[in-house]
Amino acid sequence: PSIVGSDGSGIVEKVGDEVVNSFLNNEVIINPGINWGDNQNVQKADFKILGLPDDGTFAQYVKVNQKYVYPKPANLSFEEAAAIPLSGLTAYRALFSRANIQKGDKVLISGIGGGTALFAFQFAIAFGAEVYVTSGSDEKINKAIEMGAKGGVNYKNENWEKEFKVTFDVIVDSAAGDGFAKLVDLASPGGRIVFYGGTKGIINNINPQKVFWKQISILGSTMGSDKDFKDMLYFIEKHNIKPVVDKVYNFEQAQEAIERMANADQFGKIVLNF
Ligand SMILES: NC(=O)c1ccc[n+]([C@@H]2O[C@H](COP(=O)([O-])OP(=O)(O)OC[C@H]3O[C@@H](n4cnc5c(N)ncnc54)[C@H](OP(=O)(O)O)[C@@H]3O)[C@@H](O)[C@H]2O)c1
Known part of the structure; x- marks a missing residue:
């Protein structure tokens, strides 16, 4: 033991x-x-x-x-x-060393209830990014908005990705799984999607053309x-x-x-x- x-x-x-x-x-x-x-x-x-x-x-x-x-x-x-x-360490590396966040970037943090997600959120706001969130809980989205998020969407809603009226330079995720393809849709041209977890399992459904045409970087990160x-x-x-x-x-x-x-x-x- x-x-x-x-x-x-x-x-x-x-x-x-x-x-x-x-x-x-x-x-x-x-x-x-x-x-x-x-x-x-x-x-x-x-x-x-x-x-x-x-x-x-x-x-x-x-x-x-x-x-x-x-x-x-x-x-x-x-x-x-x-x-x-x-x-904190995982969030810091994901944002700064891997995704190379820039001041003014539009950033999406998925699953804001997660411990690492919340650090990534606080760091991105402190750095001067425009930050949005997703969560399975409206209450958590509202808390994030109180803390400075520009907006948030509940990932339990059908077609939740369509509720965002912006696309993102940096996306931080730990869920992966089938929902990950929606993050590719939400990435701006030249965007960086960084993930450090796989709560929702294997990603089976990414359309390669969306990744290479938009010049998207998909980055793994650990601690x-x-x-x-x-x-x-x-x-x-x-x-x-x-x-x-x-x-x-x-x-x-x-x-x-x-x-x-x-x-x-x-x-x-x-x-x-x-
Ligand atoms: N590679 C590394 O160095 C590293 C470091 C830390 C953690 N991890 C991994 O990262 C994952 C998360 O760990 P954690 O401790 O930060 O989180 P956590 O506190 O365990 O929280 C997980 C969060 O995932 C969110 N979530 C669930 N389903 C989701 C979905 N479909 N889309 C988006 N978000 C979803 C939920 O957010 P809401 O409550 O907002 O719905 C939940 O609160 C785990 O798999 C863990 O093993 C890896």
Whole structure:
């Protein structure tokens, strides 16, 4: 058995022999992407994620190599900082390192209820993009509009893609599946569609002509490099971004927290306090 959990923020209570003592008592946040390596394009073959198979963060104490530990952004509480690592990193790389988002781009974030989607949304708005969303919940769309979205459409509606009156320079997705073809329709000429998940499974129905004629780039993305993590923390501090924390549970309520996530009731990250 191993202790799961990739995200974490806390205080350094003990250091190894080769780590300077001044590191003790620092308020820190953990990069869960272990062994990315030096290539910014792709991770090394032995890349792994904190929490599997090594013991992760669902515990009072976690042991990680010092190089994966960064100062906690000063503008954030521990609960807010703990919400960032894996999702924030994935969102940052997808938008900036992969899709090469530009100021003023029209951006579509699908499934705004997703943890990573919400970070991508906040980052794109802070960067100066014009951001739209989809969701299976009108309530979540309205929340996104309150947070600065220009508009949103419920992907459960038939022909939902026709409800958008604009096309997009950048589309961020984690659903894939048959709905992905609609994202190709919604991409502007020269658009970039980046995806990091496959909740809805295999994509069987893309019309190649739409992709090559519109010069669309379809980009896969996974977590991020050490540089992406550092750049993301800088970006969060610079723009004073507050992660959306749906609810904080004590560790004893972990089962309840996981059920809330399984029901997709949350808007934002669910955090466990130890
Ligand atoms: N490659 C990586 O590095 C990486 C990193 C993180 C996550 N992932 C993967 O990405 C996926 C999402 O993970 P997550 O933790 O960010 O999300 P999550 O919190 O599990 O949420 C998933 C969201 O997907 C949305 N969704 C469901 N059906 C959809 C559809 N047909 N079209 C568009 N959106 C739909 C829902 O949004 P609404 O509630 O708004 O309807 C739901 O809230 C998972 O498959 C996960 O394994 C990969």
